[in-house]
Amino acid sequence: MSNPIAIGSVAELLAHAKAMESEALERYLDLAEQMEVHHNPEVAELFRKMARVERKHVEKILERVGDKDLPHIPPWEYQWLGEEAAEAIASEDVHYLMTPHHALTLALGAERRAFGFYARVVETVEPGELLELARELMEEEREHVALIEAWLAKVPEPADDWAEDPDPPLLQE
């Protein structure tokens, strides 16, 4: 479960950043597939668009990593504030009838968690290269939060009956 943050090196922070963006990318691709399988093409396309954005974030992190050796961190030893990589939408939070508004709300939550993660690192590390990197990453996440907020403001809110399925999965009778 969640742990206190104690990141001690630039390489360790970059390992977290790489895992965070990579897992977010993978999750968006998985969610897009789920929505395609369940005939929700509009949200599937939105998740694919988010995946394309995340792919750019992964590339940016990899540029930062360059030829540095990153430590191997087992999945359960990353110091996320929750159960999963901060920027990944939880699999259980989606619904087959969800709307773009729901999807963007979840994406906004993910970006805010990512911001919160780096903010915690900034609070806890000593001045130096590590703090500078954490600040830069935090500011990037702040920009991502603002972008998603602006996007979300343009998307209509879901109707009250958004989850009503005219042909629902019924209990057997």
Added chain:
Amino acid sequence: MTSSPAPIPGLTARDYKSEVKPVWCPGCGDFSVLSAITKALAELKLPPEKVSVISGIGCSSRMPAYLNSYGFHGVHGRAVALATGLKLSRPDLTVLVTGGDGDGFSIGGNHFLHACRRNVDMTYIVMDNQVYGMTKGQPSPTTAPDWDSALSPGGTGLRPFHPLVIALASGANFIARGFSGDPNGTARLIVDAIRTPGFSFVEVLSPCVTFREDQRGWKKIVRPAPVDPTEDIGRAARRLMTDDGFNLGILYTGKRKPYQLRLDAVEEEPAALETQFVV
């Protein structure tokens, strides 16, 4: 494991996923269990061709199709029996069994008991959602007695099966409980289960968001078990007496030697046995 294949460096969790798109309902806990399994296999750096995933029937039994390893989608309730045969004949493979509570504890219940007793080296991951999801919501052996539904008005009134109690009493060598909402923690349990020789049993609470919408609330109820794993069966049993089904972590790790086929005890080739039968 009885034998360890040479690990492959550089494999990621994604490399263990197949190209088949899962058909589980969005929100289903099984997606996170799939993620946990792939993370565990990547962490162990197991070559995909040295891993075999066996299943029976049910939503969670679709797992082998979604993994880039060998697999066998068997018949209802018989996954553990299939896996036992496979592991005994191919001890070099890492054998996982995946399935649900209906498959594993109802029609497969007898196989579960004897798999624990035999202690063949494999890891059995049961995604427990306390319902038959694939067949549209019938109560399963782990369903609470008062779960009210169109198929069981007022509830079944039946005492639920307690998988960890049965596993402990029957001789499983590793017993743990995870939660799909914590895929990284579940990956760790699966890694430990695979590393522990003998029959390892991991129950994963995995909500069915279609027929058990109430299970979305599990993430607020589960908590790490307040005690460390024990090697003492009596202590593990006492802990289970007060277990409400939501304590997560490793309950018990034993040191019982895994069952292995005694090839030296086979004196005759199978072909020689044919002479005893009229064909």
